[in-house]
Amino acid sequence: MLTIAMAVTAADTFVDKAEADDGWARDLRLFIPIADPQLWQPAIPLLQKALHFLSGDLWEIILLPDGPRQLTSQNRGRITVMAGHDxxxxxxxxxxxxxxxxxxxxxxxxxxxxxxxxxxxxxxxxxxxxxxxxxxxxxxxxxxxVSLTGRKTDVQMxxxxxxxxxxxxxxxxxxxxxxxxxxxxxxxxxxxxxxxxxxxxxxxxxxxxxxxxxxxxxxxxxxxxxxxxxxxxxxxNPYALQTKGEMLSGCLDQANLRVLASETVSCGKWKRTHQQCGKCVPCVIRRASFHAAGMTDGTAYHARGADLTSVVRDANARDDLMAMILAARRLPAEDVAKWVRQSGPLPLHRQSRDYLVDVASRGMGEVRNYLWSLGLL
Incomplete structure (x- = not known):
């Protein structure tokens, strides 16, 4: 599994989407030597399907013999203690x-x-x-x-x-x-x-x-x-049917949550500055969850994203926020089931599908209520 995952990571990193025929969907063929290709052969169609769903690329995986095998124990590196974990x-x-x-x-x-x-x-x-x-x-x-030749890498990963x-x-x-x-x-x-x-x-x-x-x-x-x-x-995923606000309010350890919550990271742009921007889609959902749970948000957001009313007036910074505002405005009249299906297939079982549609509606409801409280709707 790790050998295949590392090969996928390398391909996704070094093959620039700009080189694809349509500038996006790459046609990737991976030759991967693994320890037991016969065992993994039946899983290839599932692997290719899963990777296509994740990246939008076309993946062909060819497994070869004589790949890396598990080594004997080494007295070096950091030890992960497994005892006591279930x-x-x-x-x-x-x-x-x-x-x-x-x-x-x-x-x-x-x-x-x-x-x-x-x-x-x-x-x-x-x-x-x-x-x-x-x-x-x-x-x-x-x-x-890391490319030894300085080749450009795809940071989307x-x-x-x-x-x-x-x-x-x-x-x-x-x-x-x-x-x-x-x-x-x-x-x-x-x-x-x-x-x-x-x-x-x-x-x-x-x-x-x-x-x-x-x-x-x-x-x-x-x-x-x-x-x-x-x-x-x-x-x-134990929280597939819960909103972020419901996760906050339903946490079984509220005392430690109030200490921990503001220290966590939700920002989609965190890797660029190591500070949460406060205005990207994950940040807005995070802020809406605090509002929905009635909890104080002590997160140290970047100054340019701390005040969302100012972000709306900044044409160079408001792209994600405006997308959230427009989605929240559409929510009352939105066909939520059709909207959710645009991100991927839903279960065939009617009740399971309805549960997922409902959690999306409730989650966007939290965002809508938060934006309304700021006077942005």
Whole structure:
């Protein structure tokens, strides 16, 4: 799994979308030597489908023999203590992953936290982890291919969640080996329902132009990949039917949440300045969630994004905010089911589909109420 994930990351990094025939959808063919290609052969169609959904590219994966194999134990590097943990949970340093960890601990679970630690992210993740009431282990790694020739790289990295989940699968499958029962280990992916679905705020953001990293369709495909190759891991988003505000107000550990919440990161532009901008789509949803939960937002937003009424007047800074305002204005008359389907397939089961449509409507309702409170609607 990791060998394939690293190859995908390298391809996604070094093949510039501008070189595609249409300037966006690349035609990628990967030859990947792995330890057991025969085992993985049946999973290739699922892999290609999942990667196409994430990036909008066409992927062809050819598996070759004699790839990397597991090494014997090395007395070097940082040791991740696995004893005492009963599940794994993705941990980005964001609010949703922080709430996910708090809730698991409040339920007497012991999650081993999984972090994709880009430069600057690791410090924030450690800070948030240190605010948790119980000490738990954290597995952190980063796949950051660098060109030795100075070749331009694609910074979008739309397949990064495949790598993130591969880390989780690695640790989850290892935990499963330590269980005498051999039962699958839960891999929790804490993400509020609106962000997971990520319906397009404007027509320009339809399809792979919007990230699909935790969309239920993608997580379902990833689960099928795990099942096909026999990895004993169960992927679950416990908050797929909750808004971000509902996650805040429903957190089982409110005392620690009030300390932790403002330290978390939601910003889509965090990697550029290591300060939350306050005006991108994830930041606006974050701010709306505090408003919906009746909690004080102590986040240190960048000065240019702290006052959204000023952002609206700045033609060079208001793109994301205006997209949110327009989407919120459409909400009362919007066909929400049609809107949500634009981001990806929904379950065939009617009730499951209705639940997802409803959480998107409630999530945008939180945004609408927040923007209205600022006089922006």
């Amino acid at each position: 599940c794994v949970s993705l941990f980005s340093g964001g609010m949703d992953s922080g709430i996910g960890a708090l809730n698991l601990l409040a339920e007497d679970r012991r999650p081993l936290l999984i972090s994709h630690a880009y430069r600057g992210d690791s410090e924030k993740q450690i800070m948030v982890r240190d605010h948790l009431p119980v000490e738990v282990s954290r597995f952190a790694a980063v796949a950051n291919p 739309r397949t990064r969640s495949f790598n993130f989940l591969a880390y989780g699968a690695l640790v989850g499958a290892t935990l499963a080996q330590l269980r005498v029962t051999g039962t699958p280990v839960e891999l929790f992916v804490p993400e509020n329902g609106l962000i997971a679905l990520n319906p397009p705020m404007t027509a320009r953001r339809i399809g792979a132009l919007s990230t699909r990293t935790t969309h239920p369709h993608f997580l379902g495909l990833f689960q099928k990949i795990l099942d096909t190759v026999g990895l004993p891991v169960r992927v679950e």
